[in-house]
Amino acid sequence: MGEDPVKLGLVTSMARPGGNATGINFFSVETTTKRLGLLHDLMPKAARIAVLVNPANAPIADATLRDIPEAARAIGVQIQVLKASTSREIEAAFATLGREPADALFVAADGFFVSRRVQFALLAVRYAIPVIYNSREYAEAGGLMSYGTDIADRLRQAGVMSGQILKGAKPADLPVIQSTKFEFVINLQAARALGLEVPNSIQLLADEVIE
Numbered sequence: 775m776g777e778d779p780v781k782l783g784l785v786t787s788m789a790r791p792g793g794n795a796t797g798i799n800f801f802s803v804e805t806t807t808k809r810l811g812l813l814h815d816l817m818p819k820a821a822r823i824a825v826l827v828n829p830a831n832a833p834i835a836d837a838t839l840r841d842i843p844e845a846a847r848a849i850g851v852q853i854q855v856l857k858a859s860t861s862r863e864i865e866a867a868f869a870t871l872g873r874e875p876a877d878a879l880f881v882a883a884d885g886f887f888v889s890r891r892v893q894f895a896l897l898a899v900r901y902a903i904p905v906i907y908n909s910r911e912y913a914e915a916g917g918l919m920s921y922g923t924d925i926a927d928r929l930r931q932a933g934v935m936s937g938q939i940l941k942g943a944k945p946a947d948l949p950v951i952q953s954t955k956f957e958f959v960i961n962l963q964a965a966r967a968l969g970l971e972v973p974n975s976i977q978l979l980a981d982e983v984i985e
Contacts (some may be wrong), residue, residue, distance in 0.1 A: 775799065779835045779950060788950045796945040798931050804815075805908065806838055807845040809880045809921045812958065813878050813906040814849045815976055816919070820877035826867055827882040830859040832980040838882040838924035851877075864890060868897040876903065883908040884924070899967045913959040913984060918968065928953050957981040 779799060780887045786792035788799070814820060825842055827835035839855065840978070846853045855866040855874050864887075871879065881887055881894065888911055895916030907909045908922040931951050936947060961984040965972050977983050 777837070782833065787807060788952070790946070791857060791948065792946050793962065794945050795951055796948040798928050798935075799950055805840045805922055805956070807848075809908065810842065810880055810922055811849065812919065812976075813852065813880060813904070813965060816970070816972065817904055818975050820851055821903050822854060822876045824854040824856055824867075824871055824876035824879045824880060825882065826856045826858060826864075826887075828859050828884040829857050831886070834883055842880070851983075859886070860926045861890060861893060865897065868901050868903075871903055872901055877901050879905040881905055881907050881912075882905055888912070888981050891917060895964065898919060898964070898974055902968055904970060910957060910959045910982070913961045913964075913982075916962040916964055918970075919958070919960045921958045922956065923953040924957045927952060927955040959984065 780787060784795055827838050830834050842853060857869060858864045858867045885908050888909055891912045892915050904918050907917050907920040913920045935948060958973060958980045959982045960977060960980045962972060
């Protein structure tokens with residue numbers, strides 16, 4: 775999960791979960807500042823960035839809205855908050871950007887949003903707005919850019935832990951693993967569709983550039 779499992783009461787501590795659950799913490803909220811910074815690196819003249827959260831996913835929505843104002847002040851941009859919990863509300867959020875333009879859009883981490891990644895890619899082109907996401911799945915589906923933990927590494931770690939449990943280990947004794955691998959992905963096809971030039975300096979930071 776991306777939230778803090780201790781704060782949510784799922785485990786007693788990261789080192790000693792203590793119950794019948796353990797797993798991987800992949801820092802979906804903690805990468806907020808980094809993602810906002812990367813978006814601003816691409817759009818250095820941006821003065822206003824919209825932030826889309828899913829109010830139905832309160833832990834991540836609340837944490838994002840708690841952390842992002844300070845990150846925005848640090849780079850000198852204003853924040854416009856949008857909310858969506860359904861496909862129709864995602865459409866409405868982009869329509870709002872059509873009426874009240876922002877220079878870019880920051881999409882909060884959210885499982886439902888990931889399931890609508892193609893919709894996001896199409897709407898971003900329709901409304902000509904650069905968007906950054908938390909997972910490479912968005913960039914692979916036509917989104918502009920993403921920064922977050924390495925999905926393949928997360929799955930590998932989950933497999934290792936599952937193997938330990940199948941061999942008799944107790945979840946209570948297996949520390950919650952914290953992801954250490956992160957990846958920055960840029961989709962140049964999406965950039966061209968938006969009429970954006972991605973500087974070489976930013977491309978060199980990427981772990982993968984989709985041509």
